[in-house]
Amino acid sequence: MTAVSDAATSSALRTREATVRRFAFTDMAFRTATRLSAILVLVLLGGVAISLVTGSWEALSKFGFSFLTTESWNPVTENFGALAPIYGTIVTSAIAILIAVPIGIGIAVFLTELCPRPLRRPIGIAVELLAGIPSIIYGIWGLFVFAPFLQTTIQPFVIWLFKGIPGLNSLFAGPPYGIGLLTSSMILAIMVLPFITSITKDVFDTVPAVLKESAYGIGCTTWEVTRRVTIPYTRVGIMGGVMLGLGRALGETMAVTFVIGNAHRISASLFAPGTTISATIANEFTEADGDLYTSSLVSLGLILFIITFIILALARYMLLRIDSRTGA
Amino acid sequence: MSTAASLHQNRKRKNAVMMTLCVVAAGIGLAWLALILGALLYKGLSGVNLAVFTEMTPPPGDAGGLLNAIYGSIVMTIIGIVVGTPIGVLAGTYMAEYGRFSKLTTVVRFINDILLSAPSIIIGLFVYELMVRPMGHFSAIAGAVALSILVIPVVVRTTEDMLNLVPNALREAGAAIGAPRWVVIRSVAYRAALSGIVTGILLAIARISGETAPLLFTALNNQFWSSNLNAPMASLPVTIFQFALSPYEEWQQLAWTGALIITLTVLGLSIIARSLTGRREDR
Numbered sequence: 001m002t003a004v005s006d007a008a009t010s011s012a013l014r015t016r017e018a019t020v021r022r023f024a025f026t027d028m029a030f031r032t033a034t035r036l037s038a039i040l041v042l043v044l045l046g047g048v049a050i051s052l053v054t055g056s057w058e059a060l061s062k063f064g065f066s067f068l069t070t071e072s073w074n075p076v077t078e079n080f081g082a083l084a085p086i087y088g089t090i091v092t093s094a095i096a097i098l099i100a101v102p103i104g105i106g107i108a109v110f111l112t113e114l115c116p117r118p119l120r121r122p123i124g125i126a127v128e129l130l131a132g133i134p135s136i137i138y139g140i141w142g143l144f145v146f147a148p149f150l151q152t153t154i155q156p157f158v159i160w161l162f163k164g165i166p167g168l169n170s171l172f173a174g175p176p177y178g179i180g181l182l183t184s185s186m187i188l189a190i191m192v193l194p195f196i197t198s199i200t201k202d203v204f205d206t207v208p209a210v211l212k213e214s215a216y217g218i219g220c221t222t223w224e225v226t227r228r229v230t231i232p233y234t235r236v237g238i239m240g241g242v243m244l245g246l247g248r249a250l251g252e253t254m255a256v257t258f259v260i261g262n263a264h265r266i267s268a269s270l271f272a273p274g275t276t277i278s279a280t281i282a283n284e285f286t287e288a289d290g291d292l293y294t295s296s297l298v299s300l301g302l303i304l305f306i307i308t309f310i311i312l313a314l315a316r317y318m319l320l321r322i323d324s325r326t327g328a
Numbered sequence: 329m330s331t332a333a334s335l336h337q338n339r340k341r342k343n344a345v346m347m348t349l350c351v352v353a354a355g356i357g358l359a360w361l362a363l364i365l366g367a368l369l370y371k372g373l374s375g376v377n378l379a380v381f382t383e384m385t386p387p388p389g390d391a392g393g394l395l396n397a398i399y400g401s402i403v404m405t406i407i408g409i410v411v412g413t414p415i416g417v418l419a420g421t422y423m424a425e426y427g428r429f430s431k432l433t434t435v436v437r438f439i440n441d442i443l444l445s446a447p448s449i450i451i452g453l454f455v456y457e458l459m460v461r462p463m464g465h466f467s468a469i470a471g472a473v474a475l476s477i478l479v480i481p482v483v484v485r486t487t488e489d490m491l492n493l494v495p496n497a498l499r500e501a502g503a504a505i506g507a508p509r510w511v512v513i514r515s516v517a518y519r520a521a522l523s524g525i526v527t528g529i530l531l532a533i534a535r536i537s538g539e540t541a542p543l544l545f546t547a548l549n550n551q552f553w554s555s556n557l558n559a560p561m562a563s564l565p566v567t568i569f570q571f572a573l574s575p576y577e578e579w580q581q582l583a584w585t586g587a588l589i590i591t592l593t594v595l596g597l598s599i600i601a602r603s604l605t606g607r608r609e610d611r
Contacts, residue, residue, distance in 0.1 A: 034421045038427070140572045308446060
C-alpha cells in the first residue's frame with residue numbers, strides 16, 4: 001500500500017521535475033531569443049555605419065578632406081566633391097524648418113486651446129495622415145501640381161517684387177523654373193509639419209493644468225498663457241520635435257528628387273535648381289559606372305548618416321529630458 | 329483709466345490676432361491634405377480601369393497596366409513584414425519584459441529611435457553593400473531585406489510601448505498560479521497588448537508599402553513579369569518614380585493611378601491602425 005503510493009508520488013515528482021526543467025529551458029530559450037533580437041537592433045545600426053565607411057573608403061582616401069569643400073561633381077573626369085549637395089541639403093532643410101515650426105506650433109495651440117473637443121481627434125488624425133502619405137506622392141504632386149503653380153503665379157510675382165532691392169533680388173532671381181531649392185523646401189515643410197505638430201501637441205499636454213489655470217486666474221489671455229507658460233515650460237520638448245523634423249527633412253529623398261532639379265551647383269538664388277545628398281544618390285546610384293563614382297555616392301551617404309545621426313540623437317536627448325521631468 | 333482700458337484692449341486684440349493665426353495654421357495643414365488628395369483623385373481616378381490590374385507595365389508610348397509592379401510590391405512587402413515582425417516583436421518583448429530596467433534596453437531604445445527616423449536611402453545603401461555587391465546583381469530579396477530593416481524599428485517601438493501598458497497585476501496573477509515567465513508573456517502580456525502590437529504591424533506595412541528610396545538600388549525595377557526572388561523585381565513606388573519623370577503621357581497617367589492606389593492603401597491602413605488603438609483609449 002505505502003509502496004504503491006510512494007512509487008506514485010515519486011513518479012509524480014519526476015514528471016513535475018521534468019516539467020519544471022522543461023519550463024526553465026523554454027524560458028531561457030525565449031529569453032535568449034528576445035535578447036538576441038534586441039542586440040540585433042544595435043548590430044543593424046553598427047552594420048550600417050561599417051558598410052558606409054568601407055563603401056566610401058576609396059573616394060575618401062583619394063579626395064581626402066577636400067571632398068567636403070569641392071563644388072565640382074564631374075563623372076567624366078572622375079572628380080567629385082560634396083559641397084553642392086551638402087549646401088542644398090542644409091539650405092532646403094533649414095528653410096523647411098523655418099516654415100514648418102510656426103505653422104506646427106500654431107496647429108498645436110489650436111488643438112490644445114481652441115479646438116472644440118469633438119473636433120480635436122479628427123483634426124489631429126487628419127494632420128497626422130499627412131505624415132503617412134508616402135514621400136513619392138509628395139514628389140509627384142510637387143512636380144505636376146505645385147511646381148507649375150509656383151512657376152506661373154508666385155515666382156514671377158516675387159521676382160518682380162524684389163527686383164529693385166539689393167540682396168533680396170539675388171536671393172529671388174529668375175528665371176522661374178518652378179522646381180528648385182525653394183520649392184523643395186516648401187514640400188519638405190509640409191512633410192515635416194505633422195512630426196512637429198504631433199510632438200508639440202504631446203508636450204503641450206504635459207503642462208500641469210494648475211500652472212495654466214493660475215495664469216488664467218490672474219487674468220491672462222489665451223495667447224499670454226501660451227507664450228508665457230506653455231511654451232517656456234515645454235521649450236526643450238518643442239526643440240526635440242523640431243530636431244526630429246529636421247532629421248526627417250535632411251534625409252528625405254523621393255519628394256526632393258522630383259522637385260530639386262538635380263543640378264550640381266551652388267547658386268545664390270533660391271529659385272535655382274540645386275541638389276541634395278539624398279537626391280544625388282537616388283538619381284545617380286544605379287547609373288554610376290566606375291568604383292570611384294559609386295564610392296563617392298556612398299561617401300555622400302556617410303555624410304548624410306553622420307549629420308542625421310547627430311541631429312536625431314540630440315532630438316532624442318531633448319525629448320528624454322522632458323519625459324523624465326513629467327515622470328518625476 | 330483710459331490707459332488701463334487701452335492696455336486691456338491691446339491685449340485682447342493681440343490675443344485675437346494670435347489665435348486667428350493659429351486657426352489659420354490649422355486651416356493650412358488641412359488644406360494641404362485636401363489639395364494633395366484632391367489632385368491625386370482628380371488625376372488618378374481617370375486612369376483607373378481593369379487594365380491597370382490585369383496588364384503589365386507597357387513600353388514607352390503604349391497603353392498597359394501595373395500588374396507586375398503591384399505584384400512585386402505585395403511580394404516584397406509581405407517578405408519584409410514576415411522577416412521584420414518577429415525580430416521586432418521579440419526585441420520589444422525583451423525591452424518591456426525581461427530587460428525592462430537593464431542598461432541594454434536603454435541603449436537599444438535610443439538606437440531604435442534613431443533607426444526609426446534614419447533616412448531610408450541610407451538603408452538602401454547598406455543593403456546594397458551587404459547583398460547586392462556580394463551577389464553581383466540586383467534582386468527582389470535584397471529589396472525585401474531593405475524593407476524588413478525599416479519594419480523592425482516601427483514594430484520594436486509599438487511592441488515595447490504596448491507591453492509597458494499591460495498592468496503588472498496581470499503578470500503577477502499569472503506568475504502566482506505557477507506559470508513560467510514565457511507563458512505569462514505569451515498568454516497574458518501578448519494577449520492584453522495584441523491590438524497595440526497589430527497596430528504597430530499595420531503602421532509598418534503602411535510605411536514600407538510606399539517606400540521608394542531603399543528599393544531603387546536593391547530590387548531595382550523590372551518591366552516584365554517576374555516572380556524570381558533572385559532577380560530584379562518591379563515595385564509600385566519605383567515604377568511611379570520612373571514613369572512620372574518620363575516624357576510619355578501614358579506612363580505619367582499610370583504613375584498617377586499608381587500613386588492613387590498606394591495612397592489609398594496607406595491611408596486605409598493607418599486609419600484602421602488608429603481605430604484599433606482608438607478603441608483602446610476609450611475603454
